Amino acid sequence: MALPSPAPTKLEAQRRADRIAAFRAEAAALEADGVLALSPEQRERVARHHDDLLRGFARQFDVDVNEGERRLSIGMRIASFFGALALAASAFLFFRRFWGLLDTPAQVAILVAAPLLALAATHFTARREKTGYFASLAGLLTFAGFVLDLEMLRQIFNLTPTDNALLLWGACGLLLAYTYDLRLLLAAGLLSLGGFLSLWTGTWGGGYWLDFGERPENFLPSGLLCLALPLFFPHRRQADFPTFYRLFGLLFFFFPMLVLANWGEGSYLPFSDDAIEAGYQIAGLLLGGAAITLGLRRGWRETVNTSTTFLVVLLFTKLFFWWWDWMPKYLFFLLIGLLAVGMLLLLQRLRYLAAPRGAVPA
């Protein structure tokens, strides 16, 4: 059976498989209601075509073709994530447990070889297995091995910590992600590069690089860059990667706003703490609302969810500081509940406004 041209990516194949499952369920319901009556030949032809497609997708990408497989896949993804974390922790603790018994050349040889061996395992598993779970696990080991490698070499030779290590770790994460289509490694790479850009922003004016976290505004350029990159670089092969760029972009952007809305002292801005906090509260509300609207219009679920969470946390922290000591507790929680209802109504309205005409009943 020939796959549709051009050759789909794994994500596209999974979406097609999901549409086929939905079509089958809906067609069966319509037939049961007497709305649709396909002839046995039509039904047979469609079913054979879909079966061929699903077999092809399963062979090429190992996609989930039914709900049971989908649930199992989520379980495997979670197991692969925690397995990777546990193996990385194990490698780190194993080295820490025995490194003092080794001479310096042996320590260096092990540290240099470890990520290279893990990379060979990543390449091998990615070629042998279509799902990517084992490659993801080995890929995270490669990344963790490289982090351990440079950090332990620094300790062994008493080198001064340097920001360049974050740049190398970020490049390693992104290369692994794009070479083997690994989302977990994309997250690791974006965190490292976001950290690097933030501390670079912090040192720009002559500040000490390790203190970059003391000024939350240092993270804002990382957030903007993460949000902008998928707009300029379309990801046809890794169609789900832009979701991660937007997710980390929003986290890098909204987290500092949340902190500064409550702690004006941490800002670079030459205004009073109260003015800075008020400014970030207003900016947070406006930008959070704008991000939710944009997310609904574009169908970016992660943007809507992250922005909503940000707005809820921003509102509730401020309300706590303003009202907790000032009013009876029952009244405080009543107001919180009413605000939650108001927010639900607002989101419902936004959802309606963002939906294409005719798609949602008025």
Next chain:
Amino acid sequence: MRRRKGLLALVALLLLGNAATLARVAWNRSGSPEATLVLTERELSLPYHKSGEDSGLALRLRIDDAAEIDAAALRRLGFDLSVPLDSPRAGQFYRQVRTRSAWLVLEQEGPAWESWRERRKRELGARSPSDYDPESDYELSQFEQEERMGSRLMVVEAGKDAAALRRQYADRRRYAIVPGKVELRFWPAIELEPGKREPTRLEGHPDLASDDLHVPRSLRPLLDRLNAAPPVDFFGDSPAHPRYRATVAFGRSGEPWLVRVERLPR
């Protein structure tokens, strides 16, 4: 094809990261050391906590806490000290100032430490008997403890140009120039008791960029024996006298390494 290129790029990146790190080490340790100091347990302490999970050993390089950087050096480092300390906006202005990277000049048991000791002796001697209880003189016992086991490694200068600092502090067996940072600390005026007022102060507080000194396996036997011994005093954090001395070399980048460790006679 895509994976092959990606694999090659990854191998190159891993090798490049290691090569760059090892090249830094080679550069730092090439030629004669930039400085060589003989330190004792006062300046290089064993770890406070022992963990069976970590077989490595690192000594902690301690500098004297009293060290301060003067205003002229702070200005040379790029700190803006233009707002008078008595100005109402001084507090907010100086709390906003960011910590800066700097080269620090460390002096081992030299004039700065002698001067600190003499000053403290004078201060303690000048107290009137009504200021303290002679039976349990806490300040005096603190001073004696500091004199016995406190670090004698003092920061005497900070600057942006390591070569210029070396010209100023030429003795390579007493002065080491190491990477560090300087932080501004603003202390508003406080009334300690009626009529006794502590004025507003602005301090330049130096600190090392890295204070761990890894001990290679060949230099560990003596330190392992001492580290395995039970605590030597009631608090378990300070022996009565330094038990070892160590020769520490500082390379071209100011990064140190251990050369020798010897037992000190009791």
